[in-house]
Amino acid sequence: MADAEIAGLAEIRDYLADLYRDLHRHPELSLQETRTATVLAKRLRDAGFDEVAEKVGTTGVVGVIRNGDGPVVMLRADFDALPVEEKTGLPYASTERAVASDGREVPVMHACGHDMHATCLVGAATLLARSRQEWSGTLLVVFQPAEELAVGARGMVDDGLFERFPAPRIVLGQHVAPLPAGFIGYGTGPVMASMDSLDVTLHGRGGHGSRPEATVDPVVMAANVVTRLQGVVSREVPPAESAVVTIGRLQAGTKDNIIPDRAELGINIRTYSAHTRDLVRSAIERIVRAESEASAAVSEPDLDWFGSAPVLVSEPAATETTMAAFAQHFGQQRLHTMPQVNASEDVGVFGDVLHVPTVFWFWGGLEPESTITAIREGRSDQLPSNHSPFFAPLIEPTLSTGVEALVIAARTWLDRS
Numbered sequence: 001m002a003d004a005e006i007a008g009l010a011e012i013r014d015y016l017a018d019l020y021r022d023l024h025r026h027p028e029l030s031l032q033e034t035r036t037a038t039v040l041a042k043r044l045r046d047a048g049f050d051e052v053a054e055k056v057g058t059t060g061v062v063g064v065i066r067n068g069d070g071p072v073v074m075l076r077a078d079f080d081a082l083p084v085e086e087k088t089g090l091p092y093a094s095t096e097r098a099v100a101s102d103g104r105e106v107p108v109m110h111a112c113g114h115d116m117h118a119t120c121l122v123g124a125a126t127l128l129a130r131s132r133q134e135w136s137g138t139l140l141v142v143f144q145p146a147e148e149l150a151v152g153a154r155g156m157v158d159d160g161l162f163e164r165f166p167a168p169r170i171v172l173g174q175h176v177a178p179l180p181a182g183f184i185g186y187g188t189g190p191v192m193a194s195m196d197s198l199d200v201t202l203h204g205r206g207g208h209g210s211r212p213e214a215t216v217d218p219v220v221m222a223a224n225v226v227t228r229l230q231g232v233v234s235r236e237v238p239p240a241e242s243a244v245v246t247i248g249r250l251q252a253g254t255k256d257n258i259i260p261d262r263a264e265l266g267i268n269i270r271t272y273s274a275h276t277r278d279l280v281r282s283a284i285e286r287i288v289r290a291e292s293e294a295s296a297a298v299s300e301p302d303l304d305w306f307g308s309a310p311v312l313v314s315e316p317a318a319t320e321t322t323m324a325a326f327a328q329h330f331g332q333q334r335l336h337t338m339p340q341v342n343a344s345e346d347v348g349v350f351g352d353v354l355h356v357p358t359v360f361w362f363w364g365g366l367e368p369e370s371t372i373t374a375i376r377e378g379r380s381d382q383l384p385s386n387h388s389p390f391f392a393p394l395i396e397p398t399l400s401t402g403v404e405a406l407v408i409a410a411r412t413w414l415d416r417s
Contacts, residue, residue: 002329002411004134005127006404016123016403017395019043021092023115024392027081027108029098030146033059036079040118040143047126049141053164057156062165063141065129070137070415074168075406076347077114077121078147084109087389112386113176113365116393118143120174120402127407135414138166144347150195150309153349162354170318171351171358172409174402178385179364180371182397184326184405185338186361188319192312193242193270194277195344200225200288201302204295206261218263219252221295225265225288226250232283243280244270244342261298270342272311281305309346315357322359325412326405338362343386359409363401365393 019039028036037059044052044063051064083100085107086093096108110116125141142161146152179185202225204218226247237243249266253259267284271277285303292301327335351358364371366383374383384390 002134002407004131005407005411008127008130009123009400009403012123012126013400016119016399019122020115020119020395020399023079023118024110025092025094027094027096027110027115029083029100029108030080030149030152031058032098033080033145036118037061037143037145040079040122043122044125044141047129049125049129056161056164057145057152057159059145060152060156060159061143062161063125064165065132065139067132067138068136070135071169071413072138072140072166073410073413074140074142074171074350075121075124075410076142076144076171076173076350077117078144078152079114079118080145080148080152081108081114082111082148082387083107084111084387084389086111088392090392109389111388111391112148113391113393114147116176116365116398116402117174120399120406123399123403124406124410127403128410135411135416137414139410139414140166140168142350147346150197150307150344150346153346157349157353167354169356170413171347171356172322172406172413173347173358173360174405175345175360175362176365176393176398176402177362178366178371178380178383178391179362180368181364181366181394182334182368182401183364184330184335184361184401185363186314186319186323186335187338187340188314188316190272190311190340191314191338191360192341192343192345193244193272194311195307195309196269196277196281196305197307198267198269198284199304199306200265200267202263202265202288202292203297203299203301204259204261204263205298207259209257209259212259215259216296216298217259218261218297219259221291221297222250222252222263222265224295225291228287228291229267229284232280232287236279236283237276241276242272242340242342243276245280245284270344272340309344310348310352312345312348312360313358314360318357318359322409322412325408329404329408361405363398363405365398367394
């Protein structure tokens with residue numbers, strides 16, 4: 001079905017590998033991806049796209065090919081990096097540093113594979129642009145910023161993505177994962193959890209460390225909140241439901257003999273249903289407020305829910321159709337069903353807004369033989385995973401598999417000429 005496009009991959013493989021190494025060496029934090037966006041936009045223009053737009057939703061890039069009658073099909077990739085110090089030892093490892101939104105200088109790394117996502121989408125876009133005679137319809141290519149903050153997709157939609165550009169009939173996306181390179185993992189229905197983030201500020205009364213009786217200690221208050229929150233999932237969420245509550249940030253004080261006047265917590269939750277989401281959010285707020293009152297805090301705590309992504313649903317019928325095309329191309333032995341993943345992805349925002357299906361899959365990026373052995377021996381938790389300072393996909397066959405998957409998926413839904 002896509003033989004013409006796939007045959008052209010050999011001609012651009014080195015070009016794409018160079019692009020990947022460049023993006024990996026020069027990562028940029030969410031909503032700071034200006035260099036990356038410029039590079040990606042140029043690659044779309046070089047590929048001959050009819051329309052290329054930058055700065056959509058701050059730093060997003062959109063490309064359009066209108067190729068006669070037929071459906072509008074959207075391919076999406078994210079391209080932001082993380083505040084992680086790279087430890088892969090690769091010759092093209094990142095040494096970049098940047099100033100985060102809170103003013104801190106941090107190391108920056110593509111620790112989640114978004115550089116591979118973007119490179120594969122450039123490759124698929126290039127091959128589809130070169131083979132317009134093989135298909136008809138409209139191809140919408142979206143490079144989305146700020147996935148790591150779960151605000152990038154919503155930002156592009158709010159900036160008029162589907163008013164300024166053709167609205168798709170289907171949204172297609174993928175994510176590189178700690179699976180054997182060359183293999184594809186997928187699920188149907190809910191495949192990734194919803195995500196909500198909360199910043200909490202607890203207000204105490206500071207003073208000298210030698211006179212705790214003259215203070216209200218927010219460090220003790222925060223410690224009690226952290227401990228109490230561990231009971232939300234184990235004691236309030238029904239066992240048949242899935243939820244995760246993580247306190248990923250706890251900051252207070254400047255010196256050992258000073259009791260500070262405030263403590264800050266960063267809390268993240270993952271759920272799969274609206275009911276459980278509401279239950280967990282309510283429980284967290286109740287515990288924070290109750291502990292604040294029990295500790296005689298000088299004022300009510302500040303609670304700021306600032307980031308959210310919906311449950312990612314890979315629409316069953318559309319997923320089965322796409323996976324059938326993958327099985328025909330890759331062989332059924334390279335496709336594997338996966339359990340639900342408690343991580344989150346905001347790609348679902350696009351399909352939810354338009355009420356159109358989303359199809360989302362994972363593909364492997366680790367050395368195949370050792371990874372398969374680790375999985376068989378129950379040591380998969382020892383493999384470098386997304387967000388690890390050691391996570392960097394093999395360039396091949398990861399790159400070729402990702403490009404081919406996007407091309408096959410797009411051609412499954414674009415009309416044949």
